[in-house]
Amino acid sequence: MLLIACPHCGNRPETEFRCGGQAHIARPADPAALSDAQWAEHLFVRANPRGVHAERWCHAHGCGRWFNALRDTVSDRFLETYPTGAQPTQTSDARA
Amino acid sequence: MRRFSLSSLLSESLKGHRGWGRQWRDPQPKPAYDVVIVGGGGHGLATAYYLATVHGITNVAVVEKGWIGGGNTGRNTTIIRSNYLYDESAALYEHALKLWEGLSQELNYNVMFSQRGVLMLAHTLHDVQSFKRHIYANRLNGIDNEWLTKEQCKDFCPPLEIAGSLRYPVLGGALQRRAGTARHDAVAWGYARGANARGVDIIQNCAVTGIRRDAAGAAIGVETTRGFIKAGRIGVVAAGHTSTVMAMADLRMPLESYPLQALVSEPVKPVFPCVVMSNAVHAYISQSDKGELVIGAGTDQYTSYSQQGGLHITTHTLDAICELFPQFTRMRMLRSWGGIVDVTPDRSPIIGKTPVNNLFVNCGWGTGGFKATPGSGHVFAHTLATGEPHPINAPFTLDRFRTGRLIDEAAAAAVAH
Amino acid sequence: MAQPFRLSRGGRIDRTRPVRFTFNGRTVDGFHGDSVASALLANGIHLVGRSFKYHRPRGILSHGSDEPSALLSVDRGPGRVDPNNRASVVEVRDGLATHSQNHWPSLEHDVGAINDLLSPVFVAGFYYKTFMWPKKFWDQVYEPVIRAAAGLGKAPSVPDPDRYANRHAHCDVLVVGAGPAGLAAALAAARTGRRVILADEGPEPGGTLLHDTSAEIDGRPAAQWLEAALVELDSRENVILLSRTTAFGYYNHNHVALAERITDHLPNPGTAPRERLWQVRAGKVVLATGAHERPLVFADNDRPGILLAESVRVFLNRYGVAPGRRIVFATSGVSAYAAALDARAAGLAVTLVDLRSEDECGPELASLRAAGIEVLTGHTVIGAKGAKRVTGLVVAPVDRAGRCGAHHLIPCDCVGMSGGWTPAVHLFSQSRGKLDYNAAIDAFVPGTSVQGERSAGAAKGTYDLAACLTEGDAAGAAAAGSAERRRFTASPTPTGFRPVRAMPTDADPTKVRAFVDFQNDVTAKDIGLAVREGFRSIEHVKRYTTTGMATDQGKTSNMNALGLVAGQLDTTLPSVGTTTFRPPYTPVTFGTLVGPARHALFDPIRTTPIHAWAEARGAAFENVALWRRAWYFPKPGESMHDAVARECKAVREGVGIFDASTLGKIEVVGPDAAEFMNRLYINPWLKLEVGRCRYGLMLKEDGYILDDGVVARVAPDRFHVTTTTGGAARVLAHMEDYLQTEWPDLRVFLTSTTEQWAVIAVQGPKARAVISALVEGIDLSPAAFPHMAMRTGTICGVPTRLFRVSFTGELGFEINVPSDHALAVWEAVHAAGEPFGITPYGTETMHVLRAEKGYIIVGQETDGTVTPDDVGLSGMIAKAKKDFVGKRSLARPDVVAPGRKQLVGLVTDDPALVLDEGAQLVADPDQPIPMRMLGHVTSSYGSANCGRSIALALVADGRARLGGHLHATTPEGFARVTVVDPVFLDPTGERIHA
Secondary structure (H helix, E strand, O other): OOEEEEOOOEEEEHHHOEEEEEOOOOOOOOHHHOOHHHHHHHHHOOOOOOOEEEEEEEOOOOOOOEEEEEEEOOOOOEEEEEEOOOOOOOOOOOOO | OOOOOHHHHHHHHHOOOOOOOOOOOOOOOOOEEEEEEEOOOHHHHHHHHHHHHOOOOOOEEEEOOOOOOOOHHHOOOOEEOOOOOOHHHHHHHHHHHHHHOOHHHHHOOOOOOEOOOEEEEEOOHHHHHHHHHHHHHHHHOOOOOEEEOHHHHHHHOOOOOOOOOOOOOOOEEEEEOOOEEOOHHHHHHHHHHHHHHOOOEEEOOOOEEEEEEOOOOOEEEEEEOOEEEEEEEEEEOOHHHHHHHHHOOOOOOOOEEEEEEEEEEEEEOOOOOOEEEEOOOOEEEEEOOOOEEEEEEEEOOOOOOOOOOOHHHHHHHHHHHHHHOHHHHHOEEEEEEEEEEEEOOOOOOEEEEOOOOOEEEEEOOOOOOHHHHHHHHHHHHHHHHHOOOOOOOOOOOOOHHHHOOOOOHHHHHOOOO | OOOOOEOOOOOOOEEEEEEEEEEOOEEEEEEEOOEHHHHHHHOOOOOOEEOOOOOOEEOOOOOOOOOOOOEEEEEOOOOOEEEEEEOOOOEOOOOOEEEOOOOOEOOOOEHHHHHHHOOOOOOOOHHHOOOOOOOOHHHHHHHHHHHHHOOOEOOOOOOOOOOEEEEEEEEEEEEEOOOHHHHHHHHHHHOOOOOEEEEOOOOOOOHHHHOOOOOEEOOEEHHHHHHHHHHHHHHOOOEEEEOOEEEEEEEHHHEEEEEEEOOOOOOOOOOOOOEEEEEEEEEEEEEOOOEEEOOOOOEOOOOOOEEEHHHHHHHHHOOOEOOOOEEEEEEOEOHHHHHHHHHHHOOOEEEEEEOOOHHHHOOHHHHHHHOOOEEEEOEEEEEEEOOOOOOEEEEEEEOOOOOEOOOEEEEOOEEEEEOOEEEOOHHHHHOOOOEEEEHHHOEEEEOOOOOOEEEOHHHHOOOOHHHHHHHHHHHHHHHOOOOOOOOOOEOOOOOOEOOOOOOOOOOOOOOOOEEEEOOOOEEHHHHHHHHHOOOOOHHHHHHHHOOOOOOOOOOOOHHHHHHHHHHHHOOOHHHHOOOOOOOOOOOEEHHHHHOOOOHHHOOOOEOOOOHHHHHHOOOEEEEEOOEEEEEEOOOOOOOHHHHHHHHHHHHHHOOEEEEOOOOEEEEEEOOOHHHHHHHHEOOOOOOOOOOEEEEEEEEOOOOOEEEEEEEEEEEOOEEEEEEOOOOHHHHHHHHHHHHHHHOOOOOOEEEEOOOOEEEEEEEOOOHHHHHHOOEEOOOOOOOOOOOOEEEEEEEOOEEEEEEEOOOOOOOEEEEEEEHHHHHHHHHHHHHHHHHHOOEEOOHHHHHHHHHHOOOOOOOOOOOOOOOOOOOOOHHHOOOOOOOOOOOHHHHOHHHHOOOOEEEEEEEEOOOOOOOOOOOEEEOOOOOOOOOOOOEEEEEEEEEOOOOEEEEEEEEEOHHHHOOOEEEEEEOOEEEEEEEEOOOOOOOOOOHHHO
16 A cells, blocks of 8 residues: 655555546647547546656545655655646656 | 377376477577567467467567566456457457367367356346346347346355345346356467467567667567567557557557456365356455465556555455455465556457557457457457458457547446456 | 373473363364474374375474465364464464364375376376366366365355454554564664564564574573563563564555464453454564575475474474484585484484585584484485385485485484575565575575665574674664664574585486475476476466465475576576565465455445434335435335335325435535536536526536536525435545646635435425425425525524425425434424325335436436437537537547437336346347347336336437337347337426426
8 A cells, every 4th residue: 555645644545545647637728629639639548657657646535635746657656746736846757 | 289188198197298398489589570479478479379370370479578478367367258248349258258168179278268157246226237238238149148136146156145234235146157267377378389389489588679660650670678570560469568568659558557456365175166256346256276266356546567556455355255255254365466457448458550550459458358368369360460450359449539439348337347 | 192202391382281182183282382283293293184286195394384284274163163274383272173184084094195196197287288178078077176186175164253353553663573683673673762563473572582592692591682672672662562463465665464363372262353454554664584494305305204404493492392203304504403403402313414515514513423413414315215204214425416325214203304594585575675696595685675674684694693683783773763783792503505406316307206395296397397398487387387386385495496497497596587475475364354344344334314214114225325225115015016106106196205315415615616517517507596406417528427416506606516326426526626636726615515414305296285384484485486496494493405306207395404403304394294195205216206207317327428418418518618528528420420329218018017127129139149239228117107117228319219119128038119208207397397
């Protein structure tokens, strides 16, 4: 079970959290303007890196707030967590 | 290939088994092949086997970064069934099930396919409706599946607790009698041996590090840790690592890789006659020929390549097992492990062409790929041989995510695979 | 029974507390402090089981949790029977009944031993090569026989009377293993004041100090040092010392799972839990898990009476038991010398055979000879004699090239063998640390760490006592953040050995049965066969031969197997690979892992404030999500069908009362609340008037229906949102996600009020009459309070949000009141309704009534692949809205393509026939299989109000098929149906506006 540092509550066990998948995917401002392929890309295509991944977490059974994290998907080690809307200080391996 | 038979086994027994040769060679990679398959799991090896046997294409290499069958092929709970709801899935898995039914003889390798029956338990009225929808659809598709009352469930699986005092009492179940289990490792080895005998090169400890493309963008070969290998066509069958391999061709896939855990108990004398699945409480259990209770747990909620998940996933599954089979609390967990499963947005596989010429992919099997192994290999071999999908894998395109023609069994039935 | 092999003195057993138990029905005496293994040995019992495959007689190999062979079924009383217990770790207590396993008719005379004669056939992987003809024989003949032969003990067959507990704990330093290194680590960490947990799998902490009776630490006997250490740890409040507690799993982020065995060793467990799962989140972890001794691989090395050398020493020194009177130690290293000396000191006849040459052996030899021990250096073991008990060891001189000289039989009744040591790196490996091969000690040792742990002592390949203590101290201090270090002095521990994979022999290798994995009956020959057949990685060899896959998980066999593979391939150990260790370290009961999570604690049960009232009325209940909901209210003698028919009629003809409290409720508040609603729902919200309600439908971004529910605008900046019962949490999470991450600029707060508001639905033509006398501050007249309006006021003096809404098609009200007052209001409404014949109804009637009106239930008519248009609700989409969640997906090619399944009604030719929900629909019932299916039945009921059965269905191009015929599957075959409009009653909706 992961130990996750909620930016608002500190270290808490994973069972208090819900993972929301890849972070930093903004909902398009005008979805109607997108082609079907572009919309499918937005909906379905996700970074799946073997390495550092920027992902969303929600402290669902705590403060209820969403935040972002950088986690290494090979070691499962968290590099950092940071509030929604902020940018991480390190970079992710989001090519895959 | 030295044929396996009772007489060859007995004659070898008298000679200290010194006459058995290698089940597959350990060749150096050739500079070029007609087809290179990336990934030496069951699906990749089956693809190579059917390329050779059905399509006569034997100038084939299977490149595997570790050891064949070392990924999800050897890490699953070996459940085989075909009672899927949608016509597309039903056709695919039934195609596989029919191949399973003759596979030991076909491969001359006992894969121990055991049609013990898979019983799926209904715990809510919603489950009952959903199961009946499946049963009726399966029957009209020519796939066996039948409704059992809870008493009939108990008869079929005596250890099952059907008391009303359960948190989610058993209301009945759907039974596919032709479904069952197989010996997972033997499937990989059997296909490898069969493919090898027909000239396929199985190259272990050879990681793909790049996909080389020509000026027009078409794939022409793979860079590996053992050098460049030219390929007429490339089939990527890399399960949880597919995203990483496809990124080498600058393709982004609708895939995420999750840890999936399973465990076995200590071996005991026969106590569990069939396979029981309960999606409502997340329990998947059977007993292996060796006597271990084989139990499937769920995926963790985050993507990971670690082949290791959290303890709470295991305990959650055992909660459900002990709720349904309370006498098993004194059994012991012997071994647990994890695999990396690649999951698509509709939890159905992608089998077919990619936007890159000569590059084909077979992925996204999520938690349910083992049961499809022969069928998957068979239709993917067709696709690689002809350049076009077999009618059975034609619906499982990458393009369906653009058009919206998803094949979402789980959404339709809240059924995990 | 006397204990003929109990030494007259020594050991840590309590000779003043005799214990009596049984083995295969025979009474066995021992002492408090004995393990079953030591008590059996004290009574000269070596034959304790039959092996898995060949049914060979097997004895006790080890004194610890690495025991592969001595597996017993243990009976601790009714329901407390379980298989596969290692005799070496089960503590004796009065009344325990133990049984050997895997034999018939008896342990001594086992028919299955015929397999041993067939062993030339039953080699590794033989089953992959045969049992394929004729094809159908696999399921019917071969597999049942294989299964019956496999397995070890019998599974428990009755429910377990014991209970299991679960505890979460945090500490600064977790120390695993209370041997010298672990104790030193715990002491060092504890002295800093940090919170320390020290866990040890044995019944008594101390590790090797419990049997290393000649050792000294800091100038005093080790036992004294141990006692002082335990006293100090016990005195410190910041230390939790857990014995009988196995750290079995090392998970992410220093989450370590421990299994504590609490009552199995007690004659009377009382009410205490049997076992407890500790889930420890540790700041730092010190792994001081010791090492396992390797057996030697020689012919018939599995005979009862052949033990590990160190185990012989443990039985002598810790339990005061002589495993034999004439003991031969066979070794390739020096550690067995201490065991030989102790055996000699106990008055036993001792011979020691060392594979190493005289000059390799070193100066310790002199002490052996001085003690009167016969020593043969440069000798190999050719094989063992005896079947159910070893009677002798055949040895021969061997030169460095492996050439054997003349054989020589040494008669004996016990063998202590030692092939060197393997650090227990299991937990380190589980923590994902990378193992390094250390050639000097021929072992994999902890290399690069991934988590916050450090290893110390034998677990790290450090075998010398002083070094273990010093290393443990340093690890404990460092884990606790202290710079202080101590140095220890101790008597030296001779540790060298020559790695040997299989003892040299001059026998025909195809005839030698030298066991590597004792429990799974894997021989060196099997490993050779696997390698010849092309299985070259250790993972392949394991899977093909099953070596290391038994209940001991290869603790004693893995290194020998690896070495044999490497030897055959003429390569190094690391290139063959080492296995990645997975939890658990030793097997853990399901009960421990499950803890109390059974029945009502398996999943929470949610009930409404009205639940007790419904129970008292004899309601039947159904599970809906976590809720228990009243399903129907049968009167005495009534069937479900009768009860539902009566309830349905009562609502349409008079009035019914229904507990709708499980509906999800969310309060959406803020200046941007309407804009927020507008973006999330397909409907328009900006112009909804205060005091009005609207039926809302929301989609996921993929365009499929997520949830629905009536929403009231309570104030310009406040909406009272309702959701489906099962969807409440999902919808709130969906809303929060969009609000926080996509539209953080919107000034909106979301609050779940599901538990705060109870909902009492009063439905039927007489509904207004029933509540009118109870309501204050609200004009209930149709003009002032029309359908789809919401008013605030009081009912029975309790504040209410009163909705005029209907899921039945009748005049109806949904009375929202604070949950604390709900039962009182319910009872008052029910009392007020009695003159009108008010009828409580359950979810089944609710389902029937809404189906009569063609109202969908999300999750029943929809299944995650259904769009608003599919269920005929595309008219709700606000045309003026440029965007809402899911809108773009509705324009995808296959979502707008013709042929999608659409909601319709169905009526059967036979009005009494109620179709199965889930029935499939076809146009031509005579077509060949596979048939083309056009849709399926989503809802189906007998409708008392319609006087016939009705059904809803999703059918391809259904709206174009109205009036046409289809055929539905039934258990008996096909039944013809007519496609109709899904509204069966009151299509113009007059009743609802009454």
